Amino acid sequence: MASGIDPGFLRSSDLFENQPDDVLHAVLAQGQVEDYGPGAIVFRQGDQGDRLYIVKTGVLEILASPSDSADPVPVAYLGKGEVLGELALLTGSPRSATARSPERAELFTLEKVVFLDLMQSLAAFSRNLCLVLAKRLEATTLKVPRTSSKQLQGNLKFFDLATVIQTLIGSHQTGSLVVTQEGGKQKVAEIFFFKGNIAKARVRHLSGDDAVFQLFQSALEGEFSFTGRTVAEEEVQTDITMPAISLLMESVRLQDELPLLQGKVGDPARVFRQKASHLQWEDADTVELAAAVWSRLKKGASLGELQQTVPRCSYAIYKTMLALIESAQVE
Secondary structure, three states: OOOOOEEEEEEHOOOOOOOOOOHHHHHHHOOEEEEEEOOOEEEEOOOOOOEEEEEEEEEEEEEEEEOOOOOOOEEEEEEOOOOOOOOHHHOEEEEEOOOEEEEOEEEEEEEHEEEEEEEHHHHHHHHHHHHHHHHHHHHHHHHOOOOOOOOEEOOOOOHHHHHHHHHHOOOOEEEEEEEEEEEOEHHHHHHHEEEOEEEEEOOOOHHHHHHHHHHHHOOHHHHHHHHEEEOOHHHOOOOOOHHHHHHHHHHHHHHHHHHHHHHHHOOOEEEEOEOOOOOOOOOOHHHHHHHHHHOOOOOOOHHHHHHHOOOHHHHHHHHHHHHHHHOOOOO
């Protein structure tokens, strides 16, 4: 039984945030806290739903198979106070996804018989559950953002950063996602979200759209953390040029195409130099980037060096270099 633990984590969930103290203590008295280590499976897609889970500490990864034969892939992350498994208890349906602990998590669990007994014996619990589920249905039907704030943190060795970003967008979060290294001393990335859109981004020397693109083009290492917060719309300054969904779709497209460019360009350590007497470039939209790359090739530079000094994502730099190679302007 878990009656001795602080009920604060329950109040951070939409299922329990408005419940009176006597309901919370009744819930805690009939549940238990379970520890899950790195990679531990909580339940698998297709399992029967026999428990309700609430994240006390840590993060859970939700994985789903796009088809019967495909391997499951991460689709979302759940943080402190978030609930999973309640619908399976009510409908009797099998689990629609797999849940695992990427790094470490403490989960408060209620068995199905206890959950159903609480619904029958505690009118306040039953009413609030109906209200929460109705609001979720309304949000889905009317596409109204849910307002609960996420808390996510962990080491990127255990998490897929792209899915973290998709989770924050899909849950309409406002706040900053920060990636640090050297025990938190060095900040290497910061992404600011406002109501589910990415409003501002910086990754090392990149900013704006290119910073977001780069997150999908090279693996970041370190610790990440996100805590939702309230920000007035008039305080928001943006350097992003497209809506979040469009930004993600473009990021995925560039991620898929980058290996093809890398294969054509070859060794990233190879040093290229100007061969032509001056730059010849017809595309007005990319001439500024081409000029920046061209100027660094006067003394010679590799693709690796260009990616460290030119403030554009890897895809843009590789595409520019390939055009210079194919037009015999470099050697």
